[in-house]
Amino acid sequence: MRTSVATVCLSGTLEEKLAAAAAAGFDGVEIFENDLIASVSSPEEIRRRVADLGLTIDLYQPFRDAEGAPPHRFAAVERRFRAKLDLMGRLGADTILICSSVASDTINDDALAAGQLRRLAELAAERRIRIAYEALAWGRHVSTWEHSWEIVRRADHHALGLCLDSFHVLSHTDEYAEIADLPGDRIFFLQLADAPRLDMDVLQWSRHHRLFPLQGRLDLTGFTRAVLDAGYSGPLSLEVFNDVFRQSDPHRTAVDARRSLIALNDALTPAPALSGIAFAELGVDAETGPQLETVLRALGFAHTGQHRSKAVQLWEQGTARILLNSGDSRTAIRAFALESTDPAASAARAAELLATPLPRRRRQSEADLTAVAAPDGTEIFFCRGEHWLGDFLTTGEDRTRGTGLSIDHLSLAQPFDRYDEAALFYRSVLGLTDDEAGEFAAPFGLVRTLAVRNADRRVRLALSVPLLRRGDWAPAVPHPQSLTLLTDDLARTAAGVETVPVPGNYYDDLDARTDLPAELRDTVRKLGALHDQDEHGHYLQLFTPVLGNRVFLEIVQRVGGYRGYGFANDPVRMAAHRAQRLVSRA
């Protein structure tokens, strides 16, 4: 299956876009007209550049306001079209996209439209160029794939076929099954774009919020299958207008883009089952390390192991294992390991999905853990069983004091440019599914959150990102990461741990808006915990101060099968962290 990407998906000049598309492994590109017009390279130079990069030009686009033109205006359309055919000859491109007319003077007459497109197809055929005709969702008279097909059928010219675009179809209908009945050789081009479901003007939705396949909520899988079932044999090509991608490093975006097509195609090593988070590794600096050790001790962790060759400590409590890596200068959740039924297959799938493999400097006695980098740079290891523990020398410390902790989930603040990429990464590489999603007003701006999990909820990750890239205001409060530990007895586990005070106003409001059993209400307030509930049960949350300006630990209890993450409490937690920071500075 050939893959292609429209230059409009990527940031930069045309030359930068082409380089990024090639580096990410695309087979071809769609040249978006505005990119070409602004390019200082001549069409011949672009042609050479494309060939040198091992790419092909699969489409030139768009040609607008062609069909349905009032007859007196059609001469100008023809003149403009001939000029673009000249250009395509110089570029060496053989397919041009004509999108349905939006001009206010467009005539609603299928016979006229078909005749005009036939005329343009005759001109194109003389140059061995094909026209792919596409119904824009906001086309003046032609806005559905059925209508565009009716006009193509009427025009009846071998150089005129359809361009199908998942966004234009799925933005206004789920009725696409009949696409599979089209003659596949009349589908000249397939453009793919996903999108979140937004209740807004379709033109604005399309121009600003498209996403790569499997990043949004449209049924890209079913749609693509229908087109392929029809017998379409051209490239799967991405045409995504997205405000963030337009500003982001095109090399990164191009990898994200191609990953989406690989995941969509799904001719992949199946994702092995995951059964838990084997460990989380925190980078610590000289100041944070001892602070974190104090917190871990208070939580009943024991320092049970020391790495054979690196400055890495192993701490254990119940099934929770935390590594403290002081070989790093920044405090961060730098890695986590997932229990996989088949680590090699997990790693193979990750590689197929363009995850960056991380070199392991393996010493003779060390376990060979395969690792890949997540979009935000976090290292993900795959392991099976406890073989990796052999890398650690036993300190002899006793771990019986534990209260049976486990790692509940990790909360990973994402870089602004990489949020949708991260969601796709975790869904496709790890086979995780979406869990709770939210958007809330935090003290320093809106934050969007998405949790992903495996089938039995033993692997859970929470991703979050500000709605707008942050500026200078409130620079001392970054967006911290956290490691959440699960206990069956929050009071016992947290006794002696320094947690951040929750404001009394929070409890007054909690009492006003909920009808909790008196005992639970008293427990929550006495513990100084945050509370959430869903139809399954209750959630109690405590959290430590932010360490090293970057990481805090959260200790939670899930009462009666609560399934969420307490996102609704995040603004209160963030304000409490902010207040504590101000106090500790004073």
Added chain:
Amino acid sequence: MRTSVATVCLSGTLEEKLAAAAAAGFDGVEIFENDLIASVSSPEEIRRRVADLGLTIDLYQPFRDAEGAPPHRFAAVERRFRAKLDLMGRLGADTILICSSVASDTINDDALAAGQLRRLAELAAERRIRIAYEALAWGRHVSTWEHSWEIVRRADHHALGLCLDSFHVLSHTDEYAEIADLPGDRIFFLQLADAPRLDMDVLQWSRHHRLFPLQGRLDLTGFTRAVLDAGYSGPLSLEVFNDVFRQSDPHRTAVDARRSLIALNDALTPAPALSGIAFAELGVDAETGPQLETVLRALGFAHTGQHRSKAVQLWEQGTARILLNSGDSRTAIRAFALESTDPAASAARAAELLATPLPRRRRQSEADLTAVAAPDGTEIFFCRGEHWLGDFLTTGEDRTRGTGLSIDHLSLAQPFDRYDEAALFYRSVLGLTDDEAGEFAAPFGLVRTLAVRNADRRVRLALSVPLLRRGDWAPAVPHPQSLTLLTDDLARTAAGVETVPVPGNYYDDLDARTDLPAELRDTVRKLGALHDQDEHGHYLQLFTPVLGNRVFLEIVQRVGGYRGYGFANDPVRMAAHRAQRLVSRA
């Protein structure tokens, strides 16, 4: 007229918001419940803080899902309401907002709703608290001001009145004139918010895109007048949910907010007529200064004056006057001067609208130019006649070589957080009106542009901002400012000036899509100019390289009364600048 601001308009913790509101001169605040809940201060501490800052708490809000509750649920509503009345007693707040219910089980029965609100009003009245009832635009059954008034009328309790919110009314109707016929003493509160016209789900529109009055497109002036005509005597209070304001320095946002109310009230010194841009002042560094001098020489400018006491040169060509100030380390358009019929009145109006006055170090012989700072820091001088030229010693250089240039407009790239503030600033302080507006896809992301002008177009400014705050990608291409010079003879003026090459692809496309007279078409291509046209005429644009990474000059000719700014060409210009930068580095 008392002014108030909802804490939700501002970024930060509650304490930071209160400080910002007070510093900007507001009389009162609306306490937004979530801000209070997350605050570490007790209600009593907040009460003291508010009083210490010279503020009052004009509203506590919102109380949700009260009226229309199924009877079995109303006991919980009452309990919750009593808790909030307790809280308001501690806060010393005397008015609570109840917004119309959105809960799915809300019963559509005005008699029930009125009865329930009457019951809550009885409870409130016992504490001398009033309820202001507001129809949310997305309320389940009550979504219009008429409906909310019908229920208030039916409930017939002295402690129950209306809250009117301009967004909730104007987002779905222009029919608000009858508000003026309401009994003013039953309007307990007035919330003001403007917004751009967006075709999207009203809840999302409201939560993310509200603006301060006169920053958007709703008829805030007419609406406010209707409410005041009814006899409303409470504060004008702002309730603006805006993603950018939520992230921006609250002190700056609060000033912007209060300016909007001052402008709306318009009890101001009238804006004196402006008649032109007297001069533009460019800061130059050691490298840029000589480069700019070379460009100015090539354009026929003469170095006619030298400031008596500062490192500032005066350059003149035709009526265009440019100052080069080498007493600054950054290259930028640091100031411009406007010809005003009454400079003192211009400055007085600016001060009334909270513009930051700039101190002038005046020497004995220097003209006393009043100056204020625009939101982006650009200094704006007001002057009349040529008195200020007396500050410059004549160099004796001859200016007869000129080709009759004038300053056409200035293009000022705005800081991301200050775009809407800047638009309001120029409209209100200088009395400018909106001209061309646009949004275009530039090589490194989308850019939004707004031009403002005076009545006879002798003062024109173009403001622009990226749609999203920029990140690290393409850091070497900031968003440059420019100074546009107008000529009647572009060929003659630009002869010998180094201008940036426009790609051949641009001309091929221009020829394809337009039907320009052959002579004009040849001229444009020969000059290497960009071209635009409107119903009045044509526009030819040339531009210099970006100097000092920040400023370029543009030379334009308006043929036949063209009125625009050529915004559509900006992507081509930006790509050309990018390409030249790469070449000049190589």
